[in-house]
Amino acid sequence: MIQTALPASPHPPIATAITMRATAWMVALMGPEVTAHTQAACARWRAEHPDHERAWQHLHTFSAALGNVPASVAHSTLGRPPSNPGRRRAMTLALATLACTGAWQLQRAMPMETWGADHVTGIGERRQVRLDDGTVVDLDTGTAIAIDFSATQRLVTLRAGAIAIDTAADPSHRPFRVATAQGMLRALGTRFTVRQEDRMTAVSVQQGAVEVRPADAPDIVTVLQAGQRTRFTRLHIDALDVADTTDISWTQGMLAVYDMRLDTFLAELSRYRRGRLACNEAAAGLRISGVFPLDDTDRVITALPHLLPVDIQMWTRYWVVVRG
Template sequence: MAQPLDYSTLEAAASWYVKLNAAQPSEAQVQAWRDWLGKSQAHAQAWARVEKLQRQLGRLPADVALPTLAGVRARRRAVLKTLALLMGVGITGWAVRESNTGRELMAGLRTGKGQRRHVTLADGSQLELNTDTALDIEFDGQQRLLRLYSGEIMVQTAADAAGRPFLVQTPEGRIRALGTRFSVHSEGGLSRVSVLEHAVEVRPADQPGQVLRLDSGQSVSFDAHQLGAVGSAAPGTGAWTDGMLTVIEWRLADFIRELRRYRPGLLRCDERIADLRLSGAFRIDDTDTVLQNLGTSLPVKVRYLTRYWVSVEPV
């Protein structure tokens, strides 16, 4: 039977999480962690709680995911923040601060890591939710509004007899559909819009007078203050709706970063192989197979510390 975990055991688990996540762990560090893990059932139980949080939240506090933590104080803050989560206190407060003031936690539509969802809206429009997405639907007599708090959606709008505009609001701004199919991805203070059919209008949140029209095949990224340069929609945009990730000459680090969106736990890429290039079509519903197959086309290996702790490294 599992025993209650004491403070020191949970603090040790939090410290190991920070040590292993703050830099590429050496074999000696990994072995020392394994030795600690195997010393008692309580240690294994505490580490299981770390992995449970990784599965539930997708990641632990953002500052412990940095490549390095500058100084003892920074490391200690990361340990204490992780410890608060492991003890089951402060989770709501942290999530509220880190997740668009917590509204995404109460969103009417959500998907978890690796999940996708299709919804037919009341007006007949088609909505696809990608992994780790949260939004609310607000249709009334004046407008058809989607409030996207985080994540990625694909929208195919339907004609509306009442002539109501179709809008997507993200923390960074507002997108107005002009009879169209388009995708919106909001993450880390940046929104990206790609148009597959017809056109949209984009307005940054803090500059509502600044309006940009995007036509079919175009894409733009923007924050709350300004619009970026208009470019072409990336090849394979929207392939995720069919469960695929299509890439052409991507850096391996960028590919791993994108794959991380579909996989719970920690997935990292060693800096020594970050600039290797990769092309292909990959099934996002089976990230284990994707990782296993990386070694057939690139000089890399995949190291599993646990099921939810994976590192892609040089051979």
């Protein structure tokens, strides 16, 4: 059980854009090579407006209560006392039906996807690999990729899961492509994430640009710039959206969310643990925000009643239901 009381939502409420920016700064400071420039830029942002500091302190206090403040973030705290949060709980009920049928699985696996894969991660595992050309690829939980480098191409096939790619310059000017079940991505000197979803591919660009081409509609081409994301099928590309910290925070071992439905949040969290994690209809539409550690999903689940009006029913570690 968590002994430290978790903070309630800030009062008065803080604008969505400010909270999302505070979350983005915290994710940036979790990186393995945080620079003094990044720390100074974060400090300047926090000093620009009282609400910036309130949002930062709330996020920092919440993460500290979870035992989840990396040194790079702790050292960036200006030392101001956090504001006194009100007792308001962020809560929005929505009608939804949660599918509760299906067999319980003690262990999820990807037998078909892993056949012939060069790099594979299991449930809850993340790994970073460096390809022959110097490109760095982070593999998320439950991910499988195949590598095909030749004299004319650099191709990574994403068979399952999600990857974050930081492409290296190639003296031979071979194009760098990522193939998914829905189509082909071409990196234009970039850092980006790709996730294989059910009948869709999600792509988010953090640096540079990425060309998207659906498999069954090769004449439809969209180029995403830094800060943009989209999803596409074999025939269609969705309208471009603004990239989110959730797209990349998993590379730092965190799940950074703002105002996310609880059922969506639990679906994301369940990708990092074995067994069944779900909620009932009364809890599905509750909203949750914060930065959560992916390496300790049990602790995150235990924290939920401190954040939302829910109870946890845990028959075993592998069968958990959150009830509103």
